[in-house]
Amino acid sequence: MTVYAGQGDAHRSLALLWGHPGEPRTGRSGPKPGLSVDAIVSAGIAVADAEGMAALSMRAVGERLGRTAMALYTYVPGKAELLDLMHDRVLAELPAELPPGPAQFDNWRAAVTAWAEELYACYLRHPWVLQVSQARPVLGPAELAAMEHLLTALQPAGLPPGRLRGAVAALWQFVRGTAATTADARGAAAATGVTDEEWWSTRSARLAELAPDFPRRFPLLTALQSAAGAAPGDEDRDAFRTGLAVLLDGVAAGTGA
Amino acid sequence: MTVYAGQGDAHRSLALLWGHPGEPRTGRSGPKPGLSVDAIVSAGIAVADAEGMAALSMRAVGERLGRTAMALYTYVPGKAELLDLMHDRVLAELPAELPPGPAQFDNWRAAVTAWAEELYACYLRHPWVLQVSQARPVLGPAELAAMEHLLTALQPAGLPPGRLRGAVAALWQFVRGTAATTADARGAAAATGVTDEEWWSTRSARLAELAPDFPRRFPLLTALQSAAGAAPGDEDRDAFRTGLAVLLDGVAAGTGA
DNA sequence: GAGGATACTTTACGCCATAAGGAGATGTCG
């Protein structure tokens, strides 16, 4: 299943995302709300975590709360906005502060690595987030906080603004992309009751069968693949670490250090 | 709108993606096929290019070909597989060869930059591709060819396998991610009849309104934003170029050069 | 010419998001 995230009105999402939580509620008549935006977002995340993105419907979320689908529309303008809120809530799991200790100065590499690992782990805890089209930055408080966090970590590197901007984009996209790859393999493996590695090897076996001239057409790819086969273990994590190292070397190259 | 790409059976996609085009078709009875997988894929791309991912339905594709939705199922197992085929077809637009000339050796930076620019441009020509969940590598011939192309470009850099793998992932994800950001801004701008820059500024104005303490909460983000405001022009393209430069510096750091 | 395979259609099912309107609860104001 592929999810095309809605072009839902960004303005309404923004207001909800940044909505001051304790709206005064003075002089309001009518029955007391039995739900809340927070509760709905939590229910949505629970559904998506448990059943996957394909199973996330307004009905399912409402049902989990003992309501009908339509009841949700009292709190949330539509599904697209709910997705935005879920996304930002997930990112709110990231630690607010850098790891303590005096290590930050001069040790920005460690700080950025910690940030990246946290984000990577967060994505893997909620793989459905990776299926929400990234073609629509949500700009929720948690997302911005994560960016600020990254900027703080990068601060000691002393990059000029242009490079800093590029580095942030590259780092974020890299984490998201590698997490997506890992999540996919895990998901496919889980769905078919097969280990990660078996799944990859099945896949390449099938490829070899369908394209017998594979090694001739893609010699470098073939070489890279077999080189990787030599080093077993948690391949995804390795790709993540070495890719990150490349990125950080690039950042370092800009510091003049 | 966000699209959650289907978990459609990858095996069937693979067979279609690599299917030898001119299946012999000897000794087959029944009426001659009036369509072909290729025609259907083309129609799907035409629909998605013109009307966007949200408008891509089996009915719409069939209609464009003068058929019903169900007619497509003779050629393609389902919508998820059609999406896979469309994805790979789009990547087939990428140039097959590196730019000619003897510049490749020693000038891998230029070659990789050219590769990245091509991929970036391709994504922007078909922004709906970015809405197809990347959480499912298609492994079609065009995608693999693009990877092989990148590996060829990187070859002169002489990276060890681990680093090479990381660099490829980082580069690919970076291009995709930045293209997504650009496409989003363009799409939102086009949908509301507003220029790119107006849209961004509207967005940040609204943010400032909703979160008056923004500069205090996100000082570095604020600083970065205003630093960027100083340099007008094609901001997205700048972010792309400088981010790519950071990445390439990282690659260079691994060459020992 | 008969029979079987194939391309394509019609119809139908069960989903989906959500618009519209109604029921009952709760508050304010006379």
Add this chain to the structure above:
DNA sequence: CGACATCTCCTTATGGCGTAAAGTATCCTC
């Protein structure tokens, strides 16, 4: 207290979706 406005939540309905099932017309092989 009673009238009324307001708010939550429900039922119902609309128009989409992907696609299963079954029917029809076409063409090839025998």
